[in-house]
Amino acid sequence: MPLPFVKLVAAGNAYLAVDGCAATRDWSRLARVMGDPHFGVGSDGLLVAVPSERAPIGLRIWNSDGSEAEMSGNGVRLFAKFALEAGLAEADADGLGIETKAGLRTVWPERVRGRMVGGRVAMGIPEAVRRSLSLAVGERILSVTCLSLGNPHAVHLTDAPVGAFPLAEIGPAVERHPLFPNRVNFEVVNVLARDRLRVRVFERGEGETRSSGTGSTASVVAARLLGRVGAEVTVELPGGELGVRFEGEGSPAFLEGPTAEVFRGLWPG
Numbered sequence: 001m002p003l004p005f006v007k008l009v010a011a012g013n014a015y016l017a018v019d020g021c022a023a024t025r026d027w028s029r030l031a032r033v034m035g036d037p038h039f040g041v042g043s044d045g046l047l048v049a050v051p052s053e054r055a056p057i058g059l060r061i062w063n064s065d066g067s068e069a070e071m072s073g074n075g076v077r078l079f080a081k082f083a084l085e086a087g088l089a090e091a092d093a094d095g096l097g098i099e100t101k102a103g104l105r106t107v108w109p110e111r112v113r114g115r116m117v118g119g120r121v122a123m124g125i126p127e128a129v130r131r132s133l134s135l136a137v138g139e140r141i142l143s144v145t146c147l148s149l150g151n152p153h154a155v156h157l158t159d160a161p162v163g164a165f166p167l168a169e170i171g172p173a174v175e176r177h178p179l180f181p182n183r184v185n186f187e188v189v190n191v192l193a194r195d196r197l198r199v200r201v202f203e204r205g206e207g208e209t210r211s212s213g214t215g216s217t218a219s220v221v222a223a224r225l226l227g228r229v230g231a232e233v234t235v236e237l238p239g240g241e242l243g244v245r246f247e248g249e250g251s252p253a254f255l256e257g258p259t260a261e262v263f264r265g266l267w268p269g
Helices: 027-035 073-085 167-175 213-225
Strands: 003-010 013-019 045-050 057-063 096-100 103-112 115-124 127-137 140-148 152-157 185-193 196-203 207-209 232-237 240-246 253-258 260-267
Touching: 003 073, 013 027, 013 073, 027 045, 027 057, 045 073, 057 073, 073 096, 073 103, 073 115, 073 213, 073 253, 115 213, 127 152, 127 167, 127 213, 140 167, 140 213, 152 213, 167 185, 167 196, 167 207, 185 213, 196 213, 213 232, 213 240, 213 253
Parallel strands: 013 045, 057 096, 152 185, 196 232
Antiparallel strands: 003 013, 003 260, 045 057, 096 103, 103 115, 115 253, 127 140, 140 152, 185 196, 196 207, 232 240, 240 253
């Protein structure tokens, strides 16, 4: 049977969303074939709606290489748009609760004429923080701050322009560094001002992406913990801008930004 899907984008971060509540598919394989930009639809991952006993709706996320992700900040916000507009769940004054592999997340949608055009998501309290860890990558020694937002991140703050950083070369080496047995997301960051960062992201299971919600949040958390930024920060990414609020250690982080539908389709078979 053909599978209906929706392609969605958030600041350049593209996902495919499907209703898997009553379907049994090889989601890992579908994430690979549908995500292929040449033979499939093209995306950074696959968002699958599943039943939940803890929230109005559940979400599972597969990267385009077929691996399963615990969490995606942009993915959760885009999934909220998909679930609300497909009638799979409803938001109330407390937002829309979504169960992920990283735990419960709440999205507060921003609507215009009944359509969700943006949203804010509670990203949880950053965990497993290790500041200024020295990481040997080839002949380079990178100072990184490591933390978890339900998925792992290593953030490198640098004064050199991030646009010139050899991310295609260094990203895979950091992602699969022996220090990270489950692999890691890697962010390179310029602090432009107390309220603005410029970031590039190499995502675990994806490679470099035009945007990342958890990567943006991790970058702000790292910069905040190192005393480089304030609590409200705009993050510049190749695909657009996202906003992050993080008061400080022990506090939850919040991510907000745009959500848009690109098109709908039917995947054969």
